[in-house]
Amino acid sequence: MVGEQxxxxxxxxxxxxxxxxxxxxxxxxxxxxKIVNRARPSLRNVLRYHMGWANERGLSAHGRPGKFIRSxxxxxxxxxxxxxxxxxxxxxAAVELIHNLSLVHDDIQDGSEERRGRPTVWKLWSKAxxxxxxxxxxxxxxxxxxxxxxxxxxxxxxxxxxxxLTEACTELCExxxxxxxxxxxxxxxxxxxxxxxxxxxxxxxxxxxxxxxxLGKGREKAPHFHEFGEAFGMAYQIRDDILGIWxxxxxxGKSTEEDLRRRKKTFPIVYALTExxxxxxxxxxxxxxxxxxxxVRLAAQILNQCGAREHAQDLVxxxxxxxxxxxxxxxxxxxxxxxxxxxxxxxxxxxx
Amino acid sequence: MVGEQxxxxxxxxxxxxxxxxxxxxxxxxxxxxKIVNRARPSLRNVLRYHMGWANERGLSAHGRPGKFIRSxxxxxxxxxxxxxxxxxxxxxAAVELIHNLSLVHDDIQDGSEERRGRPTVWKLWSKAxxxxxxxxxxxxxxxxxxxxxxxxxxxxxxxxxxxxLTEACTELCExxxxxxxxxxxxxxxxxxxxxxxxxxxxxxxxxxxxxxxxLGKGREKAPHFHEFGEAFGMAYQIRDDILGIWxxxxxxGKSTEEDLRRRKKTFPIVYALTExxxxxxxxxxxxxxxxxxxxVRLAAQILNQCGAREHAQDLVxxxxxxxxxxxxxxxxxxxxxxxxxxxxxxxxxxxx
Numbered sequence: 001m002v003g004e005q006x007x008x009x010x011x012x013x014x015x016x017x018x019x020x021x022x023x024x025x026x027x028x029x030x031x032x033x034k035i036v037n038r039a040r041p042s043l044r045n046v047l048r049y050h051m052g053w054a055n056e057r058g059l060s061a062h063g064r065p066g067k068f069i070r071s072x073x074x075x076x077x078x079x080x081x082x083x084x085x086x087x088x089x090x091x092x093a094a095v096e097l098i099h100n101l102s103l104v105h106d107d108i109q110d111g112s113e114e115r116r117g118r119p120t121v122w123k124l125w126s127k128a129x130x131x132x133x134x135x136x137x138x139x140x141x142x143x144x145x146x147x148x149x150x151x152x153x154x155x156x157x158x159x160x161x162x163x164x165l166t167e168a169c170t171e172l173c174e175x176x177x178x179x180x181x182x183x184x185x186x187x188x189x190x191x192x193x194x195x196x197x198x199x200x201x202x203x204x205x206x207x208x209x210x211x212x213x214x215l216g217k218g219r220e221k222a223p224h225f226h227e228f229g230e231a232f233g234m235a236y237q238i239r240d241d242i243l244g245i246w247x248x249x250x251x252x253g254k255s256t257e258e259d260l261r262r263r264k265k266t267f268p269i270v271y272a273l274t275e276x277x278x279x280x281x282x283x284x285x286x287x288x289x290x291x292x293x294x295x296v297r298l299a300a301q302i303l304n305q306c307g308a309r310e311h312a313q314d315l316v317x318x319x320x321x322x323x324x325x326x327x328x329x330x331x332x333x334x335x336x337x338x339x340x341x342x343x344x345x346x347x348x349x350x351x352x
Numbered sequence: 353m354v355g356e357q358x359x360x361x362x363x364x365x366x367x368x369x370x371x372x373x374x375x376x377x378x379x380x381x382x383x384x385x386k387i388v389n390r391a392r393p394s395l396r397n398v399l400r401y402h403m404g405w406a407n408e409r410g411l412s413a414h415g416r417p418g419k420f421i422r423s424x425x426x427x428x429x430x431x432x433x434x435x436x437x438x439x440x441x442x443x444x445a446a447v448e449l450i451h452n453l454s455l456v457h458d459d460i461q462d463g464s465e466e467r468r469g470r471p472t473v474w475k476l477w478s479k480a481x482x483x484x485x486x487x488x489x490x491x492x493x494x495x496x497x498x499x500x501x502x503x504x505x506x507x508x509x510x511x512x513x514x515x516x517l518t519e520a521c522t523e524l525c526e527x528x529x530x531x532x533x534x535x536x537x538x539x540x541x542x543x544x545x546x547x548x549x550x551x552x553x554x555x556x557x558x559x560x561x562x563x564x565x566x567l568g569k570g571r572e573k574a575p576h577f578h579e580f581g582e583a584f585g586m587a588y589q590i591r592d593d594i595l596g597i598w599x600x601x602x603x604x605g606k607s608t609e610e611d612l613r614r615r616k617k618t619f620p621i622v623y624a625l626t627e628x629x630x631x632x633x634x635x636x637x638x639x640x641x642x643x644x645x646x647x648v649r650l651a652a653q654i655l656n657q658c659g660a661r662e663h664a665q666d667l668v669x670x671x672x673x674x675x676x677x678x679x680x681x682x683x684x685x686x687x688x689x690x691x692x693x694x695x696x697x698x699x700x701x702x703x704x
Contacts, residue, residue: 040526042533105487109480128461128532131483135457136525138490142518146511155507159498162514166494173488174392180480181394 017346018067021339024075024085024092025068031089032096035144039136046125046133047140050104052116056124064116070095070205073232073343074212077225080327080336083216090147091161091215095208097144098165101137102172102204104130109180141165153215161211168207175200182265186273186283193270194234202233213330224330228323228340235319235347241266242312245303260296260303267315268308269299276306320348369698370419373691376427376437376444377420383441384448387496391488398485399492402456402473416468422447422557425584425695426564429577432679432688435568442499443513443567447560449496450517453489454524454556456482461532493517505567513563520559527552534617538625538635545622546586554585565682576682580675580692587671587699593618594664597655612648612655619667620660621651628658672700 018025029051036047041058048054052063071092078088106112107120108127114120122130145165148158178196182188209229214222244259244266259266263286265273273279273286282302285295303309323344327337370377381403388399393410400406404415423444430440458464459472460479466472474482497517500510530548534540561581566574596611596618611618615638617625625631625638634654637647655661675696679689 039522040529043526043529101487105483109483126532127479129529131457131461131486132525132528132532134483135453135486135490135528136522138487139518139521139525142494142514143522146515146518149511155511158511159501159507162494163498166491166498169491170391170488170495173484173491174395176484176487177392177395177481180478180484 013346013349014343015067017343018069018072021072021076024072025065027086027089028068028071028075028092028096029065031093031144031147035093035097035140035147038143039140043133043136046121046129047137049124050100050115050121050133052118056119063118066096066100066116068096069236070099070208073205073229073340074208076339076343077209077212077229078216078218080225080330080332080340081213081216081218081221082336083212083218087148087151087153088212088215090144090151091165091211093147094141094144094161094165095204095211097137097141098169098172099204101134101141102176104137105134106176109176138169148215157215161215164207164211164214168203171199171203175203186287188265188270189274190267190270193265193267197237197267198230198234201237202230205233205236206230218330221330221332224326228326228330231319231323231326232344232347235316235323235344238267238312238319239316239347241268242309242316245300246309257296257300260299261291263291268303268312271311272303272306272308275311276302276308278302278305317348320344365698365701366695367419369695370421370424373424373428376424377417379438379441380420380423380427380444380448381417383445383496383499387445387449387492387499390495391492395485395488398473398477398481399489401476402452402467402485404468404470408471408476415470418448418452418468420448421588422451422560425557425581425692426560428691428695429561429564429581430568430570432577432682432684432692433565433568433570433573434688435564435570439500439503439505440564440567442496442503443517443563445499446493446496446513446517447556447563449489449493450521450524451556453486453493454528456489457486458528461528500567509567513567516559516563516566520555523551523555527555538639540617540622541626542619542622545617545619549589549619550582550586553589554582557585557588558582570682573682573684576678580678580682583671583675583678584696584699587668587675587696590619590664590671591668591699593620594661594668597652598661609648609652612651613643615643620655620664623663624655624658624660627663628654628660630654630657669700672696 032051033053036044039047045054045058048058049056052065053061055061074092074095075085075088079085103115104121107115108122108130112120113123121133125133145158145161148161175196175198179200182196206226206229209232210222210226213225218225241259244264245257245268248258269286272282276282282299285291285299324341327340384403385405388396391399397406397410400410401408404417405413407413426444426447427437427440431437455467456473459467460474460482464472465475473485477485497510497513500513527548527550531552534548558578558581561584562574562578565577570577593611596616597609597620624634628634634651637643637651676693679692682689
């Protein structure tokens with residue numbers, strides 16, 4: 001489960017910064033609804049439920065639809081190179097569909113029963129239907145991209161967007177392969193882990209920003225936007241990992257250590273498993289059959305002693321710094337790079 | 353599970369007819385291998401296993417790779433309008449990838465433990481990885497289509513192929529939704545069933561033939577090829593349903609009634625459930641908790657008494673007739689339509 005811990009930090013600075021762009025989130029949702037509404041009622045209702053637009057019986061609801069961070073970055077990247085934001089709404093919708101299909105499938109793979117505070121799609125409609133709904137979203141993402149033509153994009157632009165986003169999808173699957181494989185491995189290095197999240201999380205964000213810049217007629221700047229998005233994605237995921245362990249503590253003062261309890265191998269754990277002087281003890285905790293409250297406390301202690309949290313936060317800052325350097329290298333005017341710079345700063349500084 | 357019963361009829365006429373086009377099957381496999389070989393070793397090995405090219409440890413093997421009926425129809429449709437077959441190999445590969453991803457996911461959804469005489473992907477690599485591999489194949493299908501450009505297709509042709517195949521994918525998912533839903537329903541009409549297989553099986557075959565004709569520069573003939581493929585697909589699936597119940601009897605004289613044993617609601621069953629005078633008895637058999645050998649025999653008797661097999665075979669012939677009419681309507685020369693006509697005749701007449 002990736003990229004969703006942030007909901008713990010709904011009062012966080014990044015969320016507040018994203019809310020400044022609520023009009024884009026609304027515009028992307030509007031575009032998404034046009035695509036989803038073309039589907040047959042049966043499939044449409046499942047999609048509407050997943051997106052938070054409907055309850056499980058298909059009646060209108062106002063669930064949390066997610067942050068839309070990928071599509072907002074896409075639109076802002078287009079805007080940053082002087083492109084017209086309304087024209088990239090179809091590709092923004094495609095990016096959200098790809099991300100959301102990965103969540104629907106991820107929840108089956110993880111056996112997660114809740115997402116955004118509600119039962120997951122597989123929990124309500126069966127695993128078989130949830131696999132199918134994810135596949136359907138993949139097809140809808142392609143149909144969404146084809147809508148770029150109506151928004152005045154030429155054939156070459158449509159095809160190049162297909163290429164960038166499809167390549168990100170292959171990386172996403174490779175990352176997912178590694179993530180699943182890591183569940184049964186204990187000897188994961190920090191490098192292994194960073195390689196996994198580069199694929200699983202950062203690749204789609206990098207494709208979102210580079211495609212946004214490319215479609216905004218900033219073809220020569222697109223590689224910088226790719227690097228920007230990748231660094232942003234790395235920071236975002238590691239920040240997410242921090243919140244997964246210390247998130248509730250940061251917001252409420254009380255530790256839940258949710259990711260520890262589930263023995264997820266996120267960055268701080270991988271770091272401690274390789275760097276802590278108590279790594280053998282932690283390894284034993286992470287491979288033994290049972291894991292009780294005392295074990296959670298012990299694991300937390302080991303993390304604290306080796307400075308896993310500080311090291312992770314330091315890495316977040318370094319990736320944010322790299323992201324900012326890429327914006328700089330793209331040679332944008334100050335006013336144009338401001339929104340992306342702001343988001344990056346908020347991401348680095350988000351301590352609650 | 354769709355479109356695979358035909359392996360029972362490896363001595364069948366359709367298979368023999370397809371074997372005439374073994375050179376196309378080889379060419380498509382060759383193209384597929386180029387695409388698959390670009391993937392990381394871990395994912396590549398799973399794909400190679402599924403396609404029958406490798407054993408589960410990644411070593412070369414010669415498993416049954418499937419009939420390649422969709423891609424052969426695609427190539428023959430291109431050829432029928434005078435197109436150059438080598439140029440549509442990437443789209444032929446895309447069609448096979450879409451079909452095969454649907455098989456990988458279908459096996460998880462059905463809980464099928466065997467495919468083409470070997471353990472299914474999920475059985476060897478876990479359901480989580482099999483979901484992921486299917487997603488990966490979806491992305492590879494898109495990358496395969498993008499290779500059309502290298503084969504001299506223009507942007508517009510690539511985009512239109514994307515549209516036709518993506519729309520078929522949405523239909524495939526709608527069909528899959530219905531198929532899964534039917535498992536828990538007994539009141540399925542013949543019309544419901546035909547609508548389901550039109551989406552689940554016929555839509556991708558129709559997209560294969562229409563895209564083949566379109567890319568072969570037969571744009572104005574493509575709608576006839578769509579209708580041809582759809583009718584062919586309907587006949588193919590109903591023929592498959594017949595083989596699923598009476599296949600072994602047809603080839604070996606001994607009935608296995610595999611689909612009856614699994615209480616699958618294929619065409620003959622749906623027909624009997626609505627038309628047989630013993631439909632209430634059959635309904636009871638299909639909803640009761642247990643189902644023993646005596647029940648299988650009873651169900652087979654009910655099918656025989658109401659002429660379900662003859663009715664199904666009659667429908668196969670009618671769809672084949674419709675397919676032939678569409679070839680006629682496309683206005684091809686005799687020599688050009690011959691291969692597709694032959695395949696259709698063999699499909700209709702295949703009695704073993």
